[in-house]
Amino acid sequence: MSALPIDVALAWESLPALFAGLRVTVFLTVLPLMIGLMLAFPICFARMSPRRVLSLPAEIFVVFFRGAPLLILLYLVYYGLGQIEALREGPFWVLFGSPFGCAIVALSLNHAAYMVEVLRGSLLAVPHGLVEASEALGITRRNIFLWVRMPLALRYGLKAYQNEVVSFVKGTAIVSVVTITDLMAVANAIFEQTYDPFTPILCAATFYWAFVNVLRIGFQFWGRWLNRHSAEDAVAAPAGRTVTP
């Protein structure tokens, strides 16, 4: 018996199914990442507000959706929301009635809660003097946020954002519990058909690994582009082409 018997023929045969699974995983990553980010901004502003009426609910949201394991959130949305009569009758049932809708809701809320903290940490890292100086120059609060605080916060928080995105991708592997055939579910299905414990799971592992590393490399380029003004890159950067962030 060899150490890791990988059945090459089976791996080749299951490639189309694995790619279909990867597509679902990518879809379930990209959409919640966007929804979560959009939710994170208003919640983060509420969280940072000096008014308790705003900051307390935001804080409870973050503690709950960050502290609860993703698996439980998924169960809660998938099994729990169906219990509410009003929701079952209402128009939102299109969303909560399907496993995809539930998974996207649970993943988005979880990601939003994490992003609130990432965003808050990055915004707090911006030196206060810069904001005060901008205010002294009479720049409007909206413009200070858009052109002073956010560009800096993005640079400070990029690493944390990358970590959250990577762990989020790995987190999506649980959506098979609500009958979605993502990459993990495809691998499991092939295992159940063939009883080959290594080939499908190791193939899926390769796909996940590749996906995560593509994202990682993308973030690296993004970070390099954001910091293109810094000393080492200034030499390499082409002159004449200026891009305002």
Add this chain to the structure above:
Amino acid sequence: MTNLSPADLAGYLRQLGEGALITLELFLTSFALAFTLGVAIGVATLSRNRIIRAAWRVYASIFMGVPSLLVIFLIFYGGSAMLGAVLGEFGSRIDISPFGAGVAALGIVYAAYIAELVRGAIENLPRGQFEGARALAIPPLIMWGRVILPQVMRLALPGLVNVWSFMLKETPLVSLAGLQDLVAAAKIAAGATKEPFVFFIATALVFIAFSAASLWVANRLEARLDRGQRRAPRSPSRAEA
């Protein structure tokens, strides 16, 4: 609103309690394994040997780039065959329990994260600590145990707390391999009583409460480990600290 009789509720609560104990046991065992492995790997991979460094990078890249759930399934399904390959006939007859697979998988995955923290902390330690220990002719084992690692733990504590709470949130994954833990018990109770909302929220709150409690302990621990640093430095040179 609810159709639960007190007797039923007591029965489900007992099941949830038993499940919570299993979850806790799983979590603590896995963390202990990850911590031990992580510190050992972190120290070992500081070696200049290129093969060891390359092996570390491959290991870290693989287990940081793959979902824990996948590692759990790999060990749960393939563990017997892997043991068989390593230990021969005897190994293949060992049945892998969901608990064992969970501990092994979470231990191996999170050891990578802990090893990275430990490596970072050791590299942040002033060189003088090693040189001083060597100048005093302190044997390597005592140098690591009494001089370096205690300081490393202080530096790595915030990161370790992160790993701790992140790992706690991944322990429910083992229920998908069939472990009768808190989440599995909650799912059974939710299905049987048709009250999923109550049971899942309660389960989530158990996790949040445990997380909050351990954060409190961690803050106390941090304050204690920092007690040598707390007094404002009299001289600006930090190398002496």
